[in-house]
Amino acid sequence: MTQPIKQHLIDPEICIRCYTCEMTCPIEAITHDDNNVVVDPDKCDYCMACIPVCPTGSIDEWRVVKEPYSLDEQFSWEELPEQEEIEAAGAGTGGDIEALDDAMAALLAEAHKGAGGKSKAPASAAKPTVNLYNLANPVEATVQGNYQLTHDESGSDVRHIILNFEGKPFPVLEGQSIGIIAPGEDAEGKPHLPRLYSVSSPRDGERPNYNNVSLTVKREEHGVCSNYVCDLKTGDKVKVTGPFGATFLLPDDPEARLLLVCTGTGSAPMRAFTMRRQRAVGEKSGGMTMFFGARTPESLPYFGPLRKVPDTLLQKHLVFSRLPDKPLEYVQDRMAREEEVVADLLQDPKTHIYICGLRGMEEGVEHAFANIAESIGQPWHDLRDTMRDEGRYHVETY
Numbered sequence: 135m136t137q138p139i140k141q142h143l144i145d146p147e148i149c150i151r152c153y154t155c156e157m158t159c160p161i162e163a164i165t166h167d168d169n170n171v172v173v174d175p176d177k178c179d180y181c182m183a184c185i186p187v188c189p190t191g192s193i194d195e196w197r198v199v200k201e202p203y204s205l206d207e208q209f210s211w212e213e214l215p216e217q218e219e220i221e222a223a224g225a226g227t228g229g230d231i232e233a234l235d236d237a238m239a240a241l242l243a244e245a246h247k248g249a250g251g252k253s254k255a256p257a258s259a260a261k262p263t264v265n266l267y268n269l270a271n272p273v274e275a276t277v278q279g280n281y282q283l284t285h286d287e288s289g290s291d292v293r294h295i296i297l298n299f300e301g302k303p304f305p306v307l308e309g310q311s312i313g314i315i316a317p318g319e320d321a322e323g324k325p326h327l328p329r330l331y332s333v334s335s336p337r338d339g340e341r342p343n344y345n346n347v348s349l350t351v352k353r354e355e356h357g358v359c360s361n362y363v364c365d366l367k368t369g370d371k372v373k374v375t376g377p378f379g380a381t382f383l384l385p386d387d388p389e390a391r392l393l394l395v396c397t398g399t400g401s402a403p404m405r406a407f408t409m410r411r412q413r414a415v416g417e418k419s420g421g422m423t424m425f426f427g428a429r430t431p432e433s434l435p436y437f438g439p440l441r442k443v444p445d446t447l448l449q450k451h452l453v454f455s456r457l458p459d460k461p462l463e464y465v466q467d468r469m470a471r472e473e474e475v476v477a478d479l480l481q482d483p484k485t486h487i488y489i490c491g492l493r494g495m496e497e498g499v500e501h502a503f504a505n506i507a508e509s510i511g512q513p514w515h516d517l518r519d520t521m522r523d524e525g526r527y528h529v530e531t532y
Contacts, residue, residue, distance in 0.1 A: 138198050138220050142173045142180065146211050147264055148192035148252070150311050150378035152330045155184035155193050167209045168270035175202035189530050190381065191252030212265075254525040256385035256486060260337075263305045264380055269328070272315060272373040275299050277366045278346055283435045291353040292399060292435050293364045294334070297372060298346045304374075306347060307337050308406035309382040309488075309528075313375035314349075316362040328375045329359035332490070332530070334402035336410035350402035350435055382488070382528045384410055391421040391485045393476070395465055395499055400491030401426060401435050403530070407488070408448055421484075423449040423475060427465040427495070429456040449475070466498035469506070476506045480517065486526045493531040 144155070144164075149171055156164040156171060163177035164184060184193050197203075197217055255262075267273040275297040284292040306312065313328025320326055335348040353364040366372065384392075384407050392411075394404045404424060411422060428434035431454065440450060453468045454460070469476050479485045480503070489499060504514035521527035 138200055139202065141175055141197050141199050141202050142178050143195040143197055143203070143208065143214060144171055144173060145192040145195050145214050146170045147213050147380045148190050150190055150192070150330055151265070151313060151328065151375065152189065153327050154187045154189070158187045159184050165205070166269075168268045169265060170209050170211060172205055172208035174205060189532055190379070194252050253381045253522055253528045255381045255383045256387075256390070256525040258385045258387040258390070259383040259525075260307055260386055262307050262310060262380050262383060263377060265376070265378065266304070267375050269315075269375060272313075272328075272375050273299065273302050273304060275302075275304075275347075275372050275374050277368055277370040277372060279368060280364075280366050283350070284433050288429065288433065290429075290433050291364060292433075293351050293353070294435075295349045295351055295363060295366065296335075296340050296346055297349070297374065298344075299374075300345060302345075304345065304347065304377070305337075306333055306377040308333070308384045308410050309403045310377040310379040312347065312349070312377055314359055314363055315373040315375065316359040318358075320358075326358060329357075329363075330378065331363075332399075332402040332406075333377070334405045336406050336413060338413065342413065350399045350405070352399050381525075382490075382530050385486055387484075388415050389421070389484055391479060391482055392423070393479045393485055393487045394422065394424040394426075395469070395487070395489045395491075395495075396424070397427040397465065397491035397495050399435065400489075400531075403490055404488065405436055408443060412443070412447055422447060423451070423479065425451045425453060425465040425468055425472075427453040427455065427468075427491075430454055464498060465495065466502040469499070469502040473506050473509065476503075477510050480507055480512070481510060485521075487521065487528065489529045489531065491531060496529065496531055 151171060153166065153171060156166060160181065160183055161177055161179060163174045165172060165174060195214060198220055200220060277295065278298040279296040281294045282291065283294050284290045311330045311332050313330055315328050316326045318326060331349045331351055333347055334350045340346045340348040351360055351363045354360045382403065392407060394407065396404050408422065426434065431437050434452065443450070451468050451472060453463050453465050455462050455464055489496065507514035507517050518527055
């Protein structure tokens with residue numbers, strides 16, 4: 135009998151088609167077609183370079199198989215196949231799998247510090263639509279508006295972009311992303327791959343019951359797509375793929391408490407969450423607490439509108455690291471100062487945590503959670519993993 139092997143796979147439901155893993159793989163073992171991003175079993179050497187760069191944990195999938203799933207099989211999937219029962223697939227499959235398991239366990243433990251582990255959707259979240267429009271069949275949207283959000287001295291240019299899908303269906307949930315395809319070709323003469331942006335509007339549209347979606351986009355100096363999007367004019371046509379993402383979703387339970395931690399354009403899904411809650415339950419529901427970091431008020435997207443959201447709906451902690459004559463302060467510092475608030479949320483089984491922003495924020499936020507959890511007698515890693523398993527802990531950093 136052929137010795138079983140452990141095959142590396144990617145979950146097509148959770149994958150947001152950012153193609154970061156493909157660009158990171160040192161041996162070009164990851165590839166894509168119009169639908170899915172997949173791992174070539176003939177090339178993969180389990181180096182694990184792709185694991186820490188994945189923002190969703192979709193890359194962290196493995197199956198013990200007698201024969202590897204082919205590329206064609208993987209390209210056709212809408213969801214992963216279940217693990218088949220394989221005789222002697224456990225400890226008796228031989229030293230190779232056991233050694234691989236040991237190596238994987240160590241590497242995954244380190245990698246998950248960046249990836250946030252593989253999260254699950256909240257139990258009460260709506261069922262998302264995923265990959266309705268792909269590379270071969272993008273949908274065309276019309277730019278309805280382009281508004282500058284930041285005006286700080288550093289020259290930061292963050293834009294609020296509104297796209298109108300008019301009569302074309304585009305069902306998207308808070309926390310999902312969409313892909314924008316910039317025109318032209320890359321240095322190798324290939325069409326540009328979509329660039330992923332988190333949706334910053336609720337499911338019923340930037341304007342209620344209109345088929346439009348908003349994005350929060352920061353112009354990057356050498357960013358092909360970010361410059362393209364930030365320069366869009368009203369009436370321009372844009373090719374869009376998606377929606378993507380099946381875990382970083384809002385619970386539909388109105389009693390769920392939300393702890394939102396973000397920096398910069400990581401505010402996009404948080405804005406969508408806040409607007410959805412406000413439209414769904416009005417101003418009666420508390421249960422949302424936000425720690426939002428930026429350099430200055432002028433560089434904080436949505437600073438003005440955020441200040442107008444009632445405290446009864448959203449407890450706001452706006453944190454600035456570059457205020458004149460003020461000490462540096464980051465979101466983790468404010469979390470430590472508000473230890474009682476965070477501790478209360480950590481002890482509530484109805485609390486859902488969402489972290490979104492630059493990857494550099496993760497270590498400090500993790501450290502703050504660990505200290506606060508320890509103060510209430512709970513090991514943070516155990517509590518975090520329990521929350522993740524229950525669909526209550528979500529990280530999306532880039």
